[in-house]
Amino acid sequence: MQRIGYTFLLLLLIVTISFAATYWGAEYRTREGFVYGRFEARYKPPRGSGMLASFFTYHDITAGTAWNEIDFEILGRYTDDVQVTSIGPGQKWRNSHIHVPFVPQDDFHTYAFEWTPDYIAWFIDGEEVYRQDQEHIQQFVHPQKIMMNVWSPEWTGWSGSWDDRILPLFAWYDWVSYASYTPGSGNSGSGNHFTLQWKDEFDAWDQTRWGKATHTFGGNRVTFKPDNVIFRDGCMVLCLTKDPYLGYTDKTAPAMLWARAQGDTVTVHFSENIDPATANTKTSFSITGVTIHSAALQADQRTVKLAVAGLDAAKSYSVAALGIKDTWSPANRLGGQVQAITMVKPLTLPVKINVGGPAWRDYLPDQEWGATVEYGYLDGSPRAPGQSVAHIDVRNTTEDSLYYSERHELVSYRVRLANGVYTVTLKMAEMTFTEAGSRVYSIFVQGHKVRDRLDLALQPGFGSALEVVVDDVIVNDGLLDIRFEYVWGFDSGWGSLLNGLVIDASGSGVKAGQAAQPLQWATVCNYPNPFNASTTIAYQVPAIGMARLRIFDRIGREVAELTHAPVEAGVHTVKWAPDLPSGLYFAVLEHQNRSGSGRAMYKLVLLR
Numbered sequence: 003m004q005r006i007g008y009t010f011l012l013l014l015l016i017v018t019i020s021f022a023a024t025y026w027g028a029e030y031r032t033r034e035g036f037v038y039g040r041f042e043a044r045y046k047p048p049r050g051s052g053m054l055a056s057f058f059t060y061h062d063i064t065a066g067t068a069w070n071e072i073d074f075e076i077l078g079r080y081t082d083d084v085q086v087t088s089i090g091p092g093q094k095w096r097n098s099h100i101h102v103p104f105v106p107q108d109d110f111h112t113y114a115f116e117w118t119p120d121y122i123a124w125f126i127d128g129e130e131v132y133r134q135d136q137e138h139i140q141q142f143v144h145p146q147k148i149m150m151n152v153w154s155p156e157w158t159g160w161s162g163s164w165d166d167r168i169l170p171l172f173a174w175y176d177w178v179s180y181a182s183y184t185p186g187s188g189n190s191g192s193g194n195h196f197t198l199q200w201k202d203e204f205d206a207w208d209q210t211r212w213g214k215a216t217h218t219f220g221g222n223r224v225t226f227k228p229d230n231v232i233f234r235d236g237c238m239v240l241c242l243t244k245d246p247y248l249g250y251t252d253k254t255a256p257a258m259l260w261a262r263a264q265g266d267t268v269t270v271h272f273s274e275n276i277d278p279a280t281a282n283t284k285t286s287f288s289i290t291g292v293t294i295h296s297a298a299l300q301a302d303q304r305t306v307k308l309a310v311a312g313l314d315a316a317k318s319y320s321v322a323a324l325g326i327k328d329t330w331s332p333a334n335r336l337g338g339q340v341q342a343i344t345m346v347k348p349l350t351l352p353v354k355i356n357v358g359g360p361a362w363r364d365y366l367p368d369q370e371w372g373a374t375v376e377y378g379y380l381d382g383s384p385r386a387p388g389q390s391v392a393h394i395d396v397r398n399t400t401e402d403s404l405y406y407s408e409r410h411e412l413v414s415y416r417v418r419l420a421n422g423v424y425t426v427t428l429k430m431a432e433m434t435f436t437e438a439g440s441r442v443y444s445i446f447v448q449g450h451k452v453r454d455r456l457d458l459a460l461q462p463g464f465g466s467a468l469e470v471v472v473d474d475v476i477v478n479d480g481l482l483d484i485r486f487e488y489v490w491g492f493d494s495g496w497g498s499l500l501n502g503l504v505i506d507a508s509g510s511g512v513k514a515g516q517a518a519q520p521l522q523w524a525t526v527c528n529y530p531n532p533f534n535a536s537t538t539i540a541y542q543v544p545a546i547g548m549a550r551l552r553i554f555d556r557i558g559r560e561v562a563e564l565t566h567a568p569v570e571a572g573v574h575t576v577k578w579a580p581d582l583p584s585g586l587y588f589a590v591l592e593h594q595n596r597s598g599s600g601r602a603m604y605k606l607v608l609l610r
Contacts, residue, residue: 023166024245027153027224028231029215030175030238035061035145038183039199040191041072042114043150048171049107050078052164053154053242055173057113059146067091070144072122074113078171079162079380081105082449082485083413084113086124086132090141098488099413100124100131101446110176116191117142118183123192130192136490150175151215152240154223159381163372164223167257167273171242172250177203204238207231255334256304260373261321264346268308270321271373275303277327284308288322289343303329319343344374346418352506353377353417358384359407365502368409371416382412382497391433399467404502405431411497417482417505421573423527423540424477428470428484429502432458439490443498446485447472450530455489458499467501474508474527476540478573525602526551526591528578532607536579539564539589541602545571547595553578553606556586584610 036059047055058073071089080099084106087097104111114125121135122142152173155161181188181196188197202208214228229248230241239250247253257273268289280286281299287308288294295309313319322340327333355377356365371378385391385408396402426447435441438460445453452472462468475482482505486498508527526541541551551565564576580587587606593599 025154025166025169025224026227026230026241026243026245026248027151027222028240028242029149029151029153029226030231030240031060031149031213031215032147032211033213034211035063035147036180036182037143037145038117038119040114040116040181040183040196041148041179042112042181043074043178044110044112044176045150046110046174046176047076047107048078048152048173048242049081050168050171051162052158052168053078053152053171054161055150055152055240057150057175057178058148059117060149061144061146063144068144069093070142070146072115072117072142072146073097074115074124076106077161078107080414081107084126084131086115088122088134088138088142090138094138096134096138096490098132098490099486100126101449101451101485101487102126103449110174116183116196117146118185118195148178148180150178150238150240151226152242153226154242156221156223159383162380165259165273166244167254167259169242169244169254170247170252173240173242175204175238175240176236177201203236204233205236206233252328252330252334255336256326256328257336258321258323258339258341261341261343262346262373263310263313263315263319263343264348266310266313268310268313268321268343270306270308270323270341272304272306272326275329276306277329277333278303280325280327281306283325286323286325288324289313289319292319315345315347318345346376348420349376349417352504353419354505355417355503356404356407357412357415357500357503358409359404362403363401365404368407371414377417378415379409379412380414380416382409384409389434394433394465396431396433397466398462399429399431401429401467401502404429405433405467408433408499408501410499411488412486412500413498414486415484415500415503417484417503418480419477419482419505421478421480422542423508423525423573424475424482425506425508426472426475426482426484427504427506428472428500429467429504430456430458430470430499431467431501432464432499434496435459436464441496441499442489444487444489445470445498446487447475448477448483448529449485452530474529474531476527476529476538476573476575478540478575526589526604528589528604528606531605532609534609536577537606538575538577539606540573540575541565541589541591542573543569543571543593543595543600545595545597547593549574550592551576552590552592553580554588554590555582556588561587580608582608584608 043057054077056075061070073087075085084100089095116123123133179201181190181198184197185195188194190196214231215226218225232239232250259271261270278299284294284297293311298307320340320342324338326336354365356362361367369378371380392406396405442457488497528537528539549569553562589604591602
């Protein structure tokens, strides 16, 4: 009898593995096509790796040589990025990832693009963020339908890894409008060259204007279902669900996706927003042999930090969660789950990474970002094996081999670091294109643009290494984020470029081989510097005590007091947006604790 039971379970497991899950998405499209105009939507996409929610236009009568498509695609894996794309004849696409100062998934924002015979321009909340006006614009002449959809691409390098425990997901669209192109007259858009024709507030399904899709396409792991287009609370909602569920419903309990331990903290991440009452209850969690002092739900509403004691870095642990509820009504409750904990081994300084390549000398190998690693890429492609450039003598460097590998079309590279102040060096060399304008991109470090419209073929030139050194980079949330914004390129798929990355302490005296950690005495710095409207000032103290942070002008007059209060040990930040003239200023930090006192000063340059 026992043997029969085991055989049955084995067969059940095989059957379960053999049949892939079925997923349902949604697409809403106009019945009419439009040539030229301003197309605008206000919407809020869902958050989650492996999926996206879009607003776009598409010529669907013929493909190939008549392909015309203009897109906003907001990938759920990013919380500060919007992708804009044009796709022309031959399915030739040209795109950029736009860095935004907000979390698209947290609220509604307005996304618009203008399509004219001379240009295509994209706008976010009324501000132009990207423009294409090259010769290919003349190929965009076919009628395009207005479309919105939510779906899951099979291309994980683009959209991220897929875990269906994040389902269901919902994209909310408040309204959509269309204004025709009327150069020289009009009532909307750039120069009032567009005339508003209609605006649909999505109070109900206007079947004379819109249709609900019932198809799928290659590379899409979902099938569009009319039942997944619903109208609720004055919005049109596109639903992404798992069979057998359709429409605006959630019958799935939250799940732990990963857990990490570092020091006396265990971080647990859930598949969806969870109820604060159950998340902040320490008895909702247990770790064998470890005491949990507190549980705190973080700002993203799906990450919980557990303050613990008794964790041994040399041992393996799992965390159990019981009774965690989601925010649906009525709430779904996690009956119980056990998740293995990744025991973190911090990186040592300096951190050196061979981006796009294997371990080399003292450089770490490139790797994909994830919950179990301390650094890695989210996206992009390495140099293909058949594209060897090892015959090129790279100028301006003695590390030629570092530049023979690369990762291009990179959007985000992340490194986990202890809170502190660092110097970040990005190493790049153009080894593909010889003509200026072939590849142009901008670089952001911790949200601040450090290089605008970088063109390596122009400067320093083909086959020449460039090091972009960024000093005083502040890390105050345990994560260094480097972002790339693709401006223009010779051909599809090349985008941005990075060959190597080096991270070291910034003026801290931390020696090579030590764990990446914050400074051990009082320090102060700001970023960016110089700055225009505002800057972030970081100060660090070695122990709990009284901190006083003041700003002085160049002749010693105090112009601002930003902090005068007791603070915990560690890195603290404060934003300063002065109403002062251009000039040199000094940030002065005074710190008093049981062991004594300290004082630090830093120069700030304000440029109006």
